[in-house]
Each structure stands twice: as structure tokens, then as C-alpha cells.
Amino acid sequence: MQPDNPANMPNPVANPQPAPPLAASIKFKVLTGLAGLGLWFALYWQLQSLAGYLAFSLLGLTPGSRLGEAMLFFFYDTPKVLMLLTLIVYGVGVLRSFFTPERTRKILAGKRESVGNVLAALLGIVTPFCSCSAVPLFIGFVTAGVPLGVTFSFLISAPMVNEVALVLLYGLLGWKVAALYLGTGLVIAILAGWTIGRLGMEEHIEDWVREMHINASDIPDQRLTWAERFDHGKTAVRDIVGKVWIYVVLGIAVGAGIHGYVPEGIMASIMGKQWWAVPAAVLVGIPMYSNAAGIVPVVQALLGKGAALGTVLAFMMAVIALSLPETIILRKVLKPRLIAVFLGVVGVGIMLVGYLFNIII
Amino acid sequence: MEIKVLGPGCAKCGEAEKIMRAAVEEAGVVATIEKVSDFQQIAKFGVFSTPAVVIDGQIKCVGKVPGKSEALAWLGR
Numbered sequence: 394m395q396p397d398n399p400a401n402m403p404n405p406v407a408n409p410q411p412a413p414p415l416a417a418s419i420k421f422k423v424l425t426g427l428a429g430l431g432l433w434f435a436l437y438w439q440l441q442s443l444a445g446y447l448a449f450s451l452l453g454l455t456p457g458s459r460l461g462e463a464m465l466f467f468f469y470d471t472p473k474v475l476m477l478l479t480l481i482v483y484g485v486g487v488l489r490s491f492f493t494p495e496r497t498r499k500i501l502a503g504k505r506e507s508v509g510n511v512l513a514a515l516l517g518i519v520t521p522f523c524s525c526s527a528v529p530l531f532i533g534f535v536t537a538g539v540p541l542g543v544t545f546s547f548l549i550s551a552p553m554v555n556e557v558a559l560v561l562l563y564g565l566l567g568w569k570v571a572a573l574y575l576g577t578g579l580v581i582a583i584l585a586g587w588t589i590g591r592l593g594m595e596e597h598i599e600d601w602v603r604e605m606h607i608n609a610s611d612i613p614d615q616r617l618t619w620a621e622r623f624d625h626g627k628t629a630v631r632d633i634v635g636k637v638w639i640y641v642v643l644g645i646a647v648g649a650g651i652h653g654y655v656p657e658g659i660m661a662s663i664m665g666k667q668w669w670a671v672p673a674a675v676l677v678g679i680p681m682y683s684n685a686a687g688i689v690p691v692v693q694a695l696l697g698k699g700a701a702l703g704t705v706l707a708f709m710m711a712v713i714a715l716s717l718p719e720t721i722i723l724r725k726v727l728k729p730r731l732i733a734v735f736l737g738v739v740g741v742g743i744m745l746v747g748y749l750f751n752i753i754i
Numbered sequence: 755m756e757i758k759v760l761g762p763g764c765a766k767c768g769e770a771e772k773i774m775r776a777a778v779e780e781a782g783v784v785a786t787i788e789k790v791s792d793f794q795q796i797a798k799f800g801v802f803s804t805p806a807v808v809i810d811g812q813i814k815c816v817g818k819v820p821g822k823s824e825a826l827a828w829l830g831r
Binding site (some may be wrong): 526530534536601726 | 761762763764766767793794796797798800801802803804816817818
């Protein structure tokens with residue numbers, strides 16, 4: 394290893410700035426936060442008229458025309474979704490500062506299976522989790538005595554039930570669809586994890602993981618101040634909204650195009666209630682790698698053109714929850730049989746959800 | 755000083771490494787920085803949320819990109 398720095402580097406930071414007093418900084422943060430929230434609501438309630446003004450007065454489009462309606466849709470939905478996203482991601486960022494994977498593991502270790510599956514699926518929503526740490530997290534959970542099925546409940550729920558998907562579903566399709574997605578996503582995570590646990594597939598974890606003995610006791614459990622928690626929210630907004638806004642804009646633009654120009658009912662023939670539509674949607678969805686931000690606006694437009702809700706939900710869940718890159722990376726710790734079982738069980742769960750909603754709605 | 759940045763190689767892990775390099779430069783300390791991306795190696799540290807920073811065998815942070823001032827504090831500045 395080469396040292397990155399010459400040893401005789403002068404040290405220019407001899408007297409660092411003193412930190413500002415904490416109490417004053419938190420008061421300032423709360424005040425600006427409240428002012429921001431007020432501004433947020435004031436703007437949010439004006440979006441409809443602003444969008445109308447932009448589309449019909451400023452651009453001079455005719456209300457009711459194809460282009461006019463497509464632009465109105467775009468001008469209204471884009472800022473609406475981005476504003477909702479900013480607010481919720483901030484809130485969830487602050488909430489997540491109360492949870493760490495280490496704490497979640499402590500809660501789950503030694504839990505009985507059924508209770509553990511439910512807890513794991515719920516904790517999957519609030520535990521900060523970056524999909525690239527799926528493998529280290531898997532190792533950390535399994536070696537600490539979290540049952541295999543419970544670990545899977547967490548790994549299924551964490552990417553599938555996330556705030557970005559829920560905000561987009563709420564903003565574009567209403568709270569009922571968002572609630573359906575939340576509920577069925579949790580049920581799939583719980584039942585799929587439970588099923589994998591029942592199958593007793595512990596020997597299909599790669600040997601080196603099972604032979605690993607880890608003492609994780611020396612990881613500092615950080616205590617955070619409220620100022621730091623607010624900073625977590627801000628970081629989350631910068632990271633998540635900063636990354637997904639372009640997908641939101643593109644997704645809504647494509648959606649707006651479909652709205653204005655694709656004939657009604659055209660989707661009924663391929664994403665309708667045919668028996669094969671649901672499995673086909675899942676199979677097409679698995680290799681597709683997109684985040685919720687890009688897929689929901691398109692899904693919304695498809696629903697408007699005659700696609701069935703169950704088929705569309707199945708498609709969306711397959712795209713978000715079963716991603717090929719994540720599966721490939723899990724191969725490092727899982728033997729092929731367990732990978733296949735994981736894909737199979739989750740895939741079947743998603744299909745059941747699809748059929749269920751096609752039947753009842 | 756021996757600094758290890760643990761992470762499989764996503765954007766966040768890269769960022770953590772960049773911050774540590776910048777902090778070392780700014781603090782002017784002698785240190786080696788190693789990026790550890792092998793899962794088995796990472797697991798041996800008992801770390802399971804990445805990115806994580808280990809300095810001289812001591813885990814400094816897990817599951818997040820450290821701030822620059824935080825990193826400087828670990829380096830003793």
C-alpha cells in the first residue's frame with residue numbers, strides 16, 4: 394500500500410472554527426423548517442391553477458385539446474409529485490435516523506419465526522438500507538442468529554415497500570392504490586419469508602457464510618441529537634430526490650404522452666385480465682431494472698388505457714422487488730437452489746396479488 | 755495510520771473513500787487508505803451495513819458516508 398500523502402505535508406488547519414452553540418442552531422432549524430412547511434402547503438394548494446395558467450394562458454393551448462391536456466397533466470403532476478416526494482423523503486429520513494441495521498438486527502435475533510417475519514417486514518420499511526448492502530446485511534443477520542426466513546422477509550420488504558413508491562402511487566393513483574400496495578407488499582414479504590423458513594434451506598447458504606463467526610459488539614451505537622436527525626432528513630432529500638427527480642420528470646412526460654395520444658382501451662388486450670397477463674407481466678418485470686419513480690407514472694397512464702389494476706400492480710412489484718442485479722449479487726452468499734426458491738416464492742406471491750385484484754376489482 | 759473503507763463498490767462507498775482521502779490530505783497525516791470490497795473481508799470486521807470506515811482496526815462509522823468534519827476528527831484534527 395502506498396501512502397497517499399507525503400509525510401512532510403504542512404498542516405494549515407491549526408485553529409479550527411468553534412462550533413456554533415447547539416441550542417441556537419436547533420431553534421433556527423425548527424423555525425426555518427416551519428416556515429418551509431407553510432410555504433410548501435401554500436404552493437401545493439395553488440398547483441392546479443398554476444398548471445392551468447402555464448398550459449392555457451402562457452402557452453396558449455386550447456383546453457380539451459390533446460396537446461393542451463397532455464401539457465396540463467405534465468405541469469400539474471410533475472411539481473405535485475416532486476413536492477410530495479421532498480416532504481415525505483425528508484420526514485422518512487428523520488424517522489430512519491431512529492433505526493439502524495444494527496438495532497434492527499438486535500430486535501430480530503432470536504425472534505420466533507412468525508412474529509419475526511412480521512417484525513422484519515415492518516422494519517424493512519424504516520431501516521435505512523442501500524440495495525448494495527444486501528449481501529453484507531444478509532451475512533450480518535444470518536450469523537447473528539436471525540432465522541433465514543425472517544432475514545428474507547426483511548430483504549423482500551426493504552426494497553419493495555419504500556417511500557418513493559408509496560408517494561408516487563399516492564400522488565398519481567390516490568391513497569387507495571397506495572394502501573393496497575403497502576398492504577400486499579407487506580403480506581408478500583411476510584409470507585414469502587415464512588415459506589422460505591419452512592422449507593429449511595439453511596444448507597443452501599454458501600458454506601463460508603455459515604462457517605463465519607463474527608463478534609459485532611464493537612460497533613459504536615451512535616446517539617444522535619435532533620439537529621443531526623434533521624440533517625439526516627436533509628441528506629435523504631439530497632440523495633433520493635436528487636437522484637430520482639429525473640425519472641419522475643421523464644416518467645410523467647412519457648405518461649403525459651400516453652395520456653394524450655394513445656387510444657383508449659388499447660392496453661386491455663395485453664395488460665388486461667387474461668389469465669396469462671399476470672405471469673407475463675411478472676416475467677417481463679424481473680429483468681427490467683427501474684426504480685418506482687420511473688415506473689409509476691407510466692403505470693398510471695397504462696391504467697387509463699384499459700390495463701387491469703392487478704396486472705399492473707404485479708408488473709410494478711416485479712420491477713421493483715425482483716431485480717436482476719440484486720439477484721446476481723445475492724448469488725455470492727446463496728447457492729443456486731436458494732436463489733431459485735427466492736425468485737419462485739416471491740414471484741408466485743406477486744402473481745397471487747395480481748390475480749386477486751383482477752378478480753375483485 | 756491505516757484507514758480502510760469497506761463497501762462493495764456502489765456510489766456511496768466511492769464517496770466515502772473520496773471523503774477520507776480529502777480528509778487525510780487536509781489533515782496532513784500519514785495514512786494508507788485501502789478500499790475493501792470483498793464481502794468476506796467486510797463481514798470479518800463485523801460490519802454489515804456499508805459504507806463503513808475502519809481506522810487502525812477500530813470501526814468509526816457504519817452505514818453512511820461520513821462528513822468531512824467527522825472524518826477530520828477521527829484523524830485527530
